[in-house]
Amino acid sequence: MFTIVYAALGGNPQLLLLSAICVLLILAAGWDRIHARLPNALTLPAILMALVLFPAAWWGGLLWGASYALAWWRGWGIGGGDVKLAVSLGIIAAAQGALVLPWVIAGAAVLTLIDAALQHLQLVPAAAARGRVPHGPGMVTATLMAALLCAAV
Numbered sequence: 288m289f290t291i292v293y294a295a296l297g298g299n300p301q302l303l304l305l306s307a308i309c310v311l312l313i314l315a316a317g318w319d320r321i322h323a324r325l326p327n328a329l330t331l332p333a334i335l336m337a338l339v340l341f342p343a344a345w346w347g348g349l350l351w352g353a354s355y356a357l358a359w360w361r362g363w364g365i366g367g368g369d370v371k372l373a374v375s376l377g378i379i380a381a382a383q384g385a386l387v388l389p390w391v392i393a394g395a396a397v398l399t400l401i402d403a404a405l406q407h408l409q410l411v412p413a414a415a416a417r418g419r420v421p422h423g424p425g426m427v428t429a430t431l432m433a434a435l436l437c438a439a440v
Contacts, residue, residue, distance in 0.1 A: 301340065308336040308375070312427045315372060319423030323414040325368025333375035340382070347381020347388050348374040354392075369422050376430040383437040391433045398425030 315329040338345060352374035358365040380391040403420040405411045414421050 304336055304340055308333055308340065308379075309431065311336070312372075312375070312431065316424040316427035319368070319421040320414060323419050323421050324366070325372055325423050327368075327371070330368055330371035330375065334371065334378075337375040337378035341378050344378045344381035347377035347379075349377070350388065351377030351380070351392060365422065369426070372423055372426055376426055380430050380433055383434055387433050387437060391429045394429035394433070395422070395426040398428055401425075 311329055311333045315325055315333065318329065319325050334348070337348065352370055355365050355370045355373040359367060359370050376391070377388060380388045399420060399422045402411070402425060406413045406420060
């Protein structure tokens, strides 16, 4: 599949890597939605790819990752997978601009709250771990939406 994308994009390795990270992030969001966990096999390569694509935006991963690491350490409902996912998504969001990162973080929280409400109303199936709302889908959706909107402007 990636060979076809690579050829279709005129052999641009950066666009190939960008499409690969998008696939990884969407898989991570889906996995988190179904199983209520984010596996290292999806989160760790995403960090590496984000750093290769946007090395100057490393600070975004540090900020979002560190804030979630603190929340995880304090037991405030953030899992270890969310921390690792926040690093790659923070890099991607910061690459869109310094002011984009806080909006993406807020958007991720809002999307997760909407997901929690929909689960409570039983309008969407609950995640595998009862009583827990996966945060990965909201994080990925907010980040990719921001990246698409910034690219369109």
